Amino acid sequence: MSFVARCLATSAIRFAKEATTISTTCKFAPVVTVAANNFARHFSSFPNGLIFRQLFDQQSYTYTYLLADEQTKEAVLIDPVIELVKRDVNLINDLDLKLVYALNTHVHADHVTGSGELKKLHTSCRSVISEVSGAVADVKVKEGDTISFGKHSLKVLSTPGHTNGCLTYVMYQDGKAVMAFTGDALLIRGCGRTDFQEGNSSTLYDMVHGKILSLPPTTFLYPAHDYTGQTVTTVGEELKYNPRLTKNKDEFITIMQNLNLPYPKAIDRALPANLVCGLYEVEENKG
Amino acid sequence: MSFVARCLATSAIRFAKEATTISTTCKFAPVVTVAANNFARHFSSFPNGLIFRQLFDQQSYTYTYLLADEQTKEAVLIDPVIELVKRDVNLINDLDLKLVYALNTHVHADHVTGSGELKKLHTSCRSVISEVSGAVADVKVKEGDTISFGKHSLKVLSTPGHTNGCLTYVMYQDGKAVMAFTGDALLIRGCGRTDFQEGNSSTLYDMVHGKILSLPPTTFLYPAHDYTGQTVTTVGEELKYNPRLTKNKDEFITIMQNLNLPYPKAIDRALPANLVCGLYEVEENKG
Numbered sequence: 001m002s003f004v005a006r007c008l009a010t011s012a013i014r015f016a017k018e019a020t021t022i023s024t025t026c027k028f029a030p031v032v033t034v035a036a037n038n039f040a041r042h043f044s045s046f047p048n049g050l051i052f053r054q055l056f057d058q059q060s061y062t063y064t065y066l067l068a069d070e071q072t073k074e075a076v077l078i079d080p081v082i083e084l085v086k087r088d089v090n091l092i093n094d095l096d097l098k099l100v101y102a103l104n105t106h107v108h109a110d111h112v113t114g115s116g117e118l119k120k121l122h123t124s125c126r127s128v129i130s131e132v133s134g135a136v137a138d139v140k141v142k143e144g145d146t147i148s149f150g151k152h153s154l155k156v157l158s159t160p161g162h163t164n165g166c167l168t169y170v171m172y173q174d175g176k177a178v179m180a181f182t183g184d185a186l187l188i189r190g191c192g193r194t195d196f197q198e199g200n201s202s203t204l205y206d207m208v209h210g211k212i213l214s215l216p217p218t219t220f221l222y223p224a225h226d227y228t229g230q231t232v233t234t235v236g237e238e239l240k241y242n243p244r245l246t247k248n249k250d251e252f253i254t255i256m257q258n259l260n261l262p263y264p265k266a267i268d269r270a271l272p273a274n275l276v277c278g279l280y281e282v283e284e285n286k287g
Numbered sequence: 288m289s290f291v292a293r294c295l296a297t298s299a300i301r302f303a304k305e306a307t308t309i310s311t312t313c314k315f316a317p318v319v320t321v322a323a324n325n326f327a328r329h330f331s332s333f334p335n336g337l338i339f340r341q342l343f344d345q346q347s348y349t350y351t352y353l354l355a356d357e358q359t360k361e362a363v364l365i366d367p368v369i370e371l372v373k374r375d376v377n378l379i380n381d382l383d384l385k386l387v388y389a390l391n392t393h394v395h396a397d398h399v400t401g402s403g404e405l406k407k408l409h410t411s412c413r414s415v416i417s418e419v420s421g422a423v424a425d426v427k428v429k430e431g432d433t434i435s436f437g438k439h440s441l442k443v444l445s446t447p448g449h450t451n452g453c454l455t456y457v458m459y460q461d462g463k464a465v466m467a468f469t470g471d472a473l474l475i476r477g478c479g480r481t482d483f484q485e486g487n488s489s490t491l492y493d494m495v496h497g498k499i500l501s502l503p504p505t506t507f508l509y510p511a512h513d514y515t516g517q518t519v520t521t522v523g524e525e526l527k528y529n530p531r532l533t534k535n536k537d538e539f540i541t542i543m544q545n546l547n548l549p550y551p552k553a554i555d556r557a558l559p560a561n562l563v564c565g566l567y568e569v570e571e572n573k574g
Contacts, residue, residue: 046332056516058345064516087515094528228374229343229351231518241381 047173050152051095054222054231055088057081060111060266061225064088065181067171068097069150076101076149078169078181079224080114082278088114089121100149103128105183105224106166107135107274109197109267116277127277130158133165135275141167157211159185161204162192168212177215179222186212187223188233189242194256196264197271201256205249213239334460337439338382341509341518342375344368347398347553348512351375352468354458355384356437363388363436365456365468366511367401369565375401376408387436390415392470392511393453394422394561396484396554403564414564417445420452422562428454444498446472448491449479455499457506464502466509473499474510475520476529481543483551484558488543492536500526 051068068075075097131140154169184192217236355362362384402414418427441456471479504523
């Protein structure tokens with residue numbers, strides 16, 4: 001772990017700890033109270049017949065998710081990383097799966113997507129991204145669309161604020177949300193930055209509260225990144241302990257305006273590549 | 288991710304890929320055949336009422352596992368890392384849990400255990416390690432013992448070979464093994480090294496095949512480390528794809544004799560500390 005990353009992790013931990021002692025003043029306080037009483041007692045279960053693997057890129061701290069139907073073997077990958085496509089393909093082959101979609105939650109600035117490489121290796125695979133992202137993809141989706149694989153499906157929610165095209169993919173079981181893949185909209189005890197691409201703190205606050213933190217408190221939330229070694233959270237936890245999103249909107253915007261984060265080191269390579277499934281002048285970078 | 292780590296990861300991926308094309312000649316071949324037909328279709332579910340979190344240390348590539356009972360809130364941590372105790376304690380507090388045990392799978396050589404620090408912060412916490420390890424702990428366990436928290440329990444299996452005191456903790460649901468925490472005995476598409484401490488390749492081979500890979504093919508296996516960003520595997524996958532353990536015993540021993548791994552950089556600090564719950568001359572290293 002790099003020194004910078006360890007500092008980030010330590011800061012995040014401290015920030016999270018401090019947040020537990022701060023009284024919640026945001027307009028969603030009643031929901032917070034309900035969640036705090038229930039979320040630790042009734043955690044969701046994974047959907048029946050779902051194969052699920054969480055994968056990590058130790059360079060960009062990105063989580064890639066493999067989901068598949070046990071019966072039909074149809075599989076999707078959420079947020080694959082180009083350097084790790086071989087790892088992901090090995091796992092897909094080992095589990096005897098058929099990759100049907102490579103989904104991106106948004107146009108990433110910190111790594112190049114593996115969508116294009118996956119399409120080369122799995123002819124059944126189609127790339128998916130938000131239609132408002134402006135990126136090239138086989139399937140362009142919008143709010144309310146559904147991505148199906150076997151008996152399972154992911155519902156598409158538009159959750160802009162980090163970028164205009166940010167999506168959250170939600171999986172339901174018996175009509176109830178049980179898992180959501182939040183991209184950079186919501187991170188564990190944090191959220192994506194809003195100071196580049198089409199970032200907008202006000203929009204992010206409204207989208208996260210209105211569409212993600214309004215899911216059942218037991219819903220598992222799987223982010224696109226974590227810098228502290230955590231793998232998952234729940235709606236209930238973030239409603240109670242997210243050090244930024246438990247604040248009111250004005251306080252949230254002030255926090256986001258004062259993060260003073262460095263220029264993303266991979267952005268100049270990643271953005272143009274990610275607008276075309278990761279295959280723009282990146283041949284020399286393949287893993 | 289360091290250059291060395293990325294090289295290790297790349298090698299592991301290549302090794303795993305090659306293994307898929309090698310015919311299996313080990314004495315467990317009949318079991319492999321059965322597993323290959325079934326393991327991808329019938330994955331285990333998590334036990335009802337279990338809170339489960341997988342946590343990662345990006346410096347030593349160690350996985351720490353938090354398991355707890357939803358009703359009683361009693362919790363255990365498997366293989367905590369001293370620098371990340373504050374992260375783990377924050378999560379335990381956020382989830383309103385009561386830590387009752389800090390378990391170590393063995394005397395680690397690559398990081399210092401967080402057991403001692405956890406005991407300082409949670410007076411209810413007792414440290415646990417194998418009695419044959421020679422280490423100090425509140426509870427010393429052996430083959431067949433059980434560690435209980437709420438309605439859940441972990442059965443202790445003695446799985447030496449990486450060290451004499453290596454343990455695997457197995458969780459059952461309705462009498463069937465569903466999860467096993469394998470420490471360094473079995474890693475995803477790999478295994479722990481056998482060239483220091485009390486390492487013995489022959490013993491490791493027998494223990495892993497006899498006690499871990501003989502569990503049901505659907506059993507989830509959670510290792511103490513992964514260097515490739517993978518988080519979990521199953522008995523069925525390792526029976527079919529583990530590039531070392533699908534070999535016969537003589538071939539396995541030859542592989543292990545020729546790994547030519549570097550001297551573990553943290554061993555001189557970690558071993559004396561881990562023999563006393565991680566609190567030996569490590570005050571300056573606390574996270």
